[in-house]
Amino acid sequence: MNMGADPGGVGAPIIELEGVVKSFGPVSVLKGVDLAAYPGKVTALVGDNGAGKSTLIKGLAGVQPYDDGVVRFDGDPITLHTPRDAARLGIEVVYQDLALCDNLDIVQNMFLGREETGLGTFDEGRMEKEASDTLRSLSVRTVKSVRQKVASLSGGQRQTVAIARAVLKRARVVILDEPTAALGVAQTEQVLHLVQRLAEQGVAVIIISHNLADVFEVADHINVLYLGQMVASLDAKQTTRDDVVGYITGTKTQQGANA
Amino acid sequence: MNANPTPPGTIAPDTSASDVAPDLIGSGQEGTIGDQVRAYFQRLRSGDMGALPAIGGFVVLTILFSFLSPFFLTERNFANLLTQAATLVMLGMALVFVLLLGEIDLSAGVTSGMTMALFIVLVNVHAVPWMLALAIAFAAGILTGALIGFFVARVGIPSFVVTLGLFLGYQGITLMIIGAGGLYRVQISEITAIQNRNLPVWAGWAMLVVILAVSAATSFWDRARRTRAGVPNRTISLVWVKLGVIAVIGGAVVAILSRNRGQSVGVVEGVPIVVPIVLVILWIGTFVLDRTRFGRYLYAIGGNAEAARRAGVKVMLIRWSAFIVCSTLAVVSGLFSISKVGSVDAAAGREIVLSGVAAAVVGGVSLFGGRGRLLHAAIGALVIAVITNGLGLLNLPAGVNLVVTGGVLILAATVDALSRVRAGGSIMRT
Ligand SMILES: Nc1ncnc2c1ncn2[C@@H]1O[C@H](COP(=O)(O)OP(=O)(O)OP(=O)(O)O)[C@@H](O)[C@H]1O
Ligand SMILES: [Mg+2]
Numbered sequence: 001m002n003m004g005a006d007p008g009g010v011g012a013p014i015i016e017l018e019g020v021v022k023s024f025g026p027v028s029v030l031k032g033v034d035l036a037a038y039p040g041k042v043t044a045l046v047g048d049n050g051a052g053k054s055t056l057i058k059g060l061a062g063v064q065p066y067d068d069g070v071v072r073f074d075g076d077p078i079t080l081h082t083p084r085d086a087a088r089l090g091i092e093v094v095y096q097d098l099a100l101c102d103n104l105d106i107v108q109n110m111f112l113g114r115e116e117t118g119l120g121t122f123d124e125g126r127m128e129k130e131a132s133d134t135l136r137s138l139s140v141r142t143v144k145s146v147r148q149k150v151a152s153l154s155g156g157q158r159q160t161v162a163i164a165r166a167v168l169k170r171a172r173v174v175i176l177d178e179p180t181a182a183l184g185v186a187q188t189e190q191v192l193h194l195v196q197r198l199a200e201q202g203v204a205v206i207i208i209s210h211n212l213a214d215v216f217e218v219a220d221h222i223n224v225l226y227l228g229q230m231v232a233s234l235d236a237k238q239t240t241r242d243d244v245v246g247y248i249t250g251t252k253t254q255q256g257a258n259a
Numbered sequence: 260m261n262a263n264p265t266p267p268g269t270i271a272p273d274t275s276a277s278d279v280a281p282d283l284i285g286s287g288q289e290g291t292i293g294d295q296v297r298a299y300f301q302r303l304r305s306g307d308m309g310a311l312p313a314i315g316g317f318v319v320l321t322i323l324f325s326f327l328s329p330f331f332l333t334e335r336n337f338a339n340l341l342t343q344a345a346t347l348v349m350l351g352m353a354l355v356f357v358l359l360l361g362e363i364d365l366s367a368g369v370t371s372g373m374t375m376a377l378f379i380v381l382v383n384v385h386a387v388p389w390m391l392a393l394a395i396a397f398a399a400g401i402l403t404g405a406l407i408g409f410f411v412a413r414v415g416i417p418s419f420v421v422t423l424g425l426f427l428g429y430q431g432i433t434l435m436i437i438g439a440g441g442l443y444r445v446q447i448s449e450i451t452a453i454q455n456r457n458l459p460v461w462a463g464w465a466m467l468v469v470i471l472a473v474s475a476a477t478s479f480w481d482r483a484r485r486t487r488a489g490v491p492n493r494t495i496s497l498v499w500v501k502l503g504v505i506a507v508i509g510g511a512v513v514a515i516l517s518r519n520r521g522q523s524v525g526v527v528e529g530v531p532i533v534v535p536i537v538l539v540i541l542w543i544g545t546f547v548l549d550r551t552r553f554g555r556y557l558y559a560i561g562g563n564a565e566a567a568r569r570a571g572v573k574v575m576l577i578r579w580s581a582f583i584v585c586s587t588l589a590v591v592s593g594l595f596s597i598s599k600v601g602s603v604d605a606a607a608g609r610e611i612v613l614s615g616v617a618a619a620v621v622g623g624v625s626l627f628g629g630r631g632r633l634l635h636a637a638i639g640a641l642v643i644a645v646i647t648n649g650l651g652l653l654n655l656p657a658g659v660n661l662v663v664t665g666g667v668l669i670l671a672a673t674v675d676a677l678s679r680v681r682a683g684g685s686i687m688r689t
Contacts, residue, residue: 063569083571099569101562103629104555112559113570121550124481125488132284132490140284147287152305 012075013038014204015060015091015173020069022055029055031228032069037173037204042195044215044236045208047225048248053208054096056225057175060206061093062086087113090172094179096208098162102151106143107131109150110165134164139190155182163191167198174198175206180214192218212241226250288485288493295497310635312674313622316642316667324649331652334520338531341516342454344644345533346596350611351618351636352544353588356581358619359548359557361628362411362418364585365612366403366425371593372608373429374399376436379443379603389447397590403429404586408579418582430609437605445597453536454598457529463513466535470509473542475502533595537637540591544633557581561628617668618643625675643667 013036022030029052037043047053058064060071062080071078073089080086086093100109107124110131116123132146140160143153150158159182166174176195180188195218198205209215215222216236224232224247232247246252287298303311325332350367357364364370374396381392403425410421437443445451458466478498485492513530521527548554556577559567568574596611597603622639624631643664650660 061569083569087571093569095569099563099566101559101566101629103562104559108555108559112555112567113572115552115555117552118484121546122555123484123488125485125490128286128485128490129488132286135284143284145285145287149307 011038014074016072018070020059020066022059022066029228033230035223035230037206039204040199040202041220042199042205042207042218044219044222045206045225046215046222046244046248051225052228053225054177057093057177057206057208060086060091060175090170091175092166092171093175094162094166094177096177098158100150100158100162103149105149106146106161109161110168114169130168134168138164138194156184156187159183160187171203173204173206177208178210179207180209180211188214212244216241224248286490288491292494292496295493308623308678310623310638313635313638313642317638317645320642320645320649324645324652328649328652331649334515334518337515338520340644340648342531342533342599343648344641345454345537346592346599347611347614347618347640347644348537348637349592349595350589350615351622351640352541352633353585353592354615354619355624355631355633355636356557356584357418358624358626359561359628359631360578360581361561363422363616364407364418364582365422366407366429367585367589367615368608368612369426369429369433370400370403370586371589371596373433374590375593375597375603375607376433379445379597380436382447383443397587400586400590401583404583407586408582411582412575412578433607434605437603439605442602442604444602450594450598451601453533454531454595456532457527458532460517460529463517463530466530467509467513471502471505474505541633541637548633553577553580558629614643614664617664617671620675621667621671625679626672627679
């Protein structure tokens with residue numbers, strides 16, 4: 001399925017989480033989670049509402065640092081305390097709530113935090129060119145102008161902008177939190193297609209989705225989070241939809257560890 | 260064009276989508292001047308009206324007052340209007356920096372008053388050289404902004420509360436510096452000159468030429484950059500229209516100010532010195548807001564602070580600096596004020612701040628954050644100044660002015676809230 005530089009072999013993970021812990025006050029949301037994402041592979045993260053999926057990836061983005069646990073990048077332990085730490089390593093995230101500024105236009109949103117400058121001032125032309133090239137590569141059909149304010153976009157268009165923002169720069173890890181939730185059939189296909197293309201180019205993709213059909217279509221690995229614990233880590237080719245549903249709902253456990 | 264291999268993480272063009280026309284996504288810059296005009300009206304209808312209501316108000320008020328008072332449309336009153344407005348223009352522009360964040364600085368007025376009290380007492384009482392005293396006044400302004408920024412950005416107290424506290428506190432400090440009933444004259448000729456002396460007539464025209472040259476240069480520089488990047492430019496006729504508008508309005512202003520407006524003895528003519536000072540600050544501020552990271556991040560934080568934070572923006576530092584910029588520009592506004600009034604008393608700067616907020620909001624700066632420009636605040640300040648000036652000429656009781664200004668502020672805030680709804684936002688904001 002993947003034709004990356006590492007045919008057949010799994011290789012070393014780009015990102016590896018070990019025993020990650022996060023609580024909000026007395027509420028313990030992540031209770032020692034392990035996760036690995038490999039270059040050229042699509043790693044799916046599934047689980048019920050409130051399982052802790054978004055919390056897990058916000059830690060990877062440096063937006064909400066973990067309380068405890070080890071994060072390894074290319075094998076080296078690192079700290080992710082700020083969004084800049086993550087950006088520097090080439091970790092890009094499409095957030096579930098999209099995180100766009102309504103009052104800025106598409107180009108400004110895509111380049112927020114990493115504007116192109118020349119002589120200390122913005123090079124709007126260059127940013128506009130790169131933004132529209134990226135959008136075009138995502139086969140965006142409905143956006144009229146890249147200088148439209150994001151406030152004037154539909155839900156699906158906003159999602160596309162958020163995705164375009166994540167793939168604008170050379171990323172090594174792209175994390176998508178429910179990227180197809182607001183999308184129509186054709187746009188969903190487009191995003192899944194994009195996920196595969198990213199993987200083909202050697203990017204480690206982590207995708208969160210409630211749609212198991214989508215997950216099975218693109219994922220190489222499927223990880224199931226249940227009440228803050230990683231209850232299953234499966235090879236997509238060797239598992240079934242029913243198994244995954246069982247893990248998600250808690251009626252099934254791997255290696256029969258507990259009931 | 261695709262000769263180099265795609266680096267990891269960028270997307271190779273999707274060949275399966277090659278049926279898509281390559282230029283499907285526009286940039287809003289294409290088309291004839293007619294298309295641009297149509298797009299402009301589209302933006303207006305979607306609630307993005309900018310300074311248009313303020314410009315309309317300015318024109319209507321000017322016509323109204325020129326009918327009501329024969330003195331309103333004289334060269335003398337015109338120059339007077341500009342110098343009266345300068346203090347408010349400056350304060351309005353100062354406030355834009357915090358309003359863009361969705362914050363407010365109710366202490367901007369008393370900051371200008373307190374720093375000017377400090378300045379004048381240092382000069383008049385302690386015989387400190389005026390330049391040194393001015394530097395101390397500015398330092399006090401910067402410190403004030405840093406203090407507000409600390410409480411708002413660092414501690415997390417709403418700016419309304421912090422600056423309201425300071426609004427009271429600084430009145431007390433000003434009173435202590437000046438002493439009850441005290442009044443100090445401004446006898447520094449350089450300071451007095453700002454509002455009371457004029458450029459030579461030729462320098463006024465030279466100023467207009469410089470404005471046109473700078474404006475043309477930035478337009479063509481931007482176009483060259485866009486061309487180099489391979490994206491379309493707006494039709495060039497728009498540049499000529501813009502330069503034409505500046506030339507006509509600027510030309511009219513300079514022409515009026517170049518005529519003798521002296522009353523009996525002596526010739527009074529030329530552009531007041533305060534005008535080029537305001538224009539330079541306006542230009543620098545606009546440059547910063549439009550073309551630098553600091554400016555862009557002010558808008559981003561005002562639009563969605565969490566999104567800005569996730570994009571790696573140092574939200575706290577930007578917030579903090581915005582308050583410093585605001586307080587510093589408030590000192591400049593205080594300088595204009597004492598130059599015009601000629602004295603400093605314990606009430607300095609107490610009343611002006613709401614007019615400053617009104618100026619910004621009337622000009623189209625949003626109280627909800629994320630929308631507005633310095634020029635908008637300047638135009639709004641001119642509208643408020645016309646009201647003050649015009650009502651003053653009609654010999655109406657002072658109360659009328661306050662009532663009218665307050666009414667205009669509420670009207671402008673309503674327009675602001677409604678245009679937010681139009682633009683897809685909601686009035687409620689968490
Ligand atoms: N900032 C926060 N403060 C307190 N509790 C939080 C916070 N963020 C998340 N939680 C809690 O953590 C738990 C996990 O939330 P999270 O958003 O990670 O779930 P999720 O798996 O992404 O769910 P969904 O599928 O609905 O997106 C929830 O119970 C939520 O209430
Ligand atoms: Mg979630």
